[in-house]
Amino acid sequence: MSDLRVNTISASDGTSPVTLTKQSAAKAWAEIAAGGASLPDSFNFSSIDDDGTGEYGLNYISAMGNVNYSANATLTFGHTSGANNIRVLYVESKATSSVEIDGGYADGSAYFSTYDIETNANVTVHGDLA
């Protein structure tokens, strides 16, 4: 078995990114604490802005190269029965320096009715860095 020990990998020109054959690493991820109070653990996010109930602004350390990146989010919620189980997260806006995630719940007709996400949530981002 061969083992390459190295601190930094770049393309042969010394500056361009190296190609991971048929793979792509996430460029940011985070666990968001209940109410958007903090990021208990994260990668490439410097801070979180509480933009209102259920509205979280996440600021990147290293900027994305464009706004056409993919952001995914899943909320943490303990209810497994009863009303208001349709809780959702969605991406409200994307910038190269930040992404805003909104959360809320639907009423009995499954219409999004109220911003309300006071539980933890998780976010991951894939795309190109600047």
Add this chain to the structure above:
Amino acid sequence: MSEIKVDNLTGKTSAGDITVTSEGGAATQSLQQGLAKVWCNTSGVGTPAVSDSLNVTSISDLGTGNNRFNLVSAMSNANFATQGLPDHNSQIVSIQHVPDFGQTTTTTQLAVHTTSAGIDADVHLTIHGDLA
């Protein structure tokens, strides 16, 4: 084009930290931090099973639509980012990362719901965070 063929990559200064250059060349970033540590596609509605996966050893059926994923290699802490998406097309559902049993370094949990109850569905799971 140069190409290195190697079985293992290890950080020289810190074994778990290899830096790679960004696509645009403006930044550098940890290779290990960006890699998904877990992914899984389930099959078998009603009796969930691992269809294909990385770092998932088994699924525990906790009730209708409610599944716990048991990991092979442990995460270093419980603050990792769990993502889930259900396979379902007959009614509006949501998927939730459920903390009923606490997210631990070796388990995570996803639940799929309608407006009134859990519902069985195949799910797609990914986890990003730090391995132990």
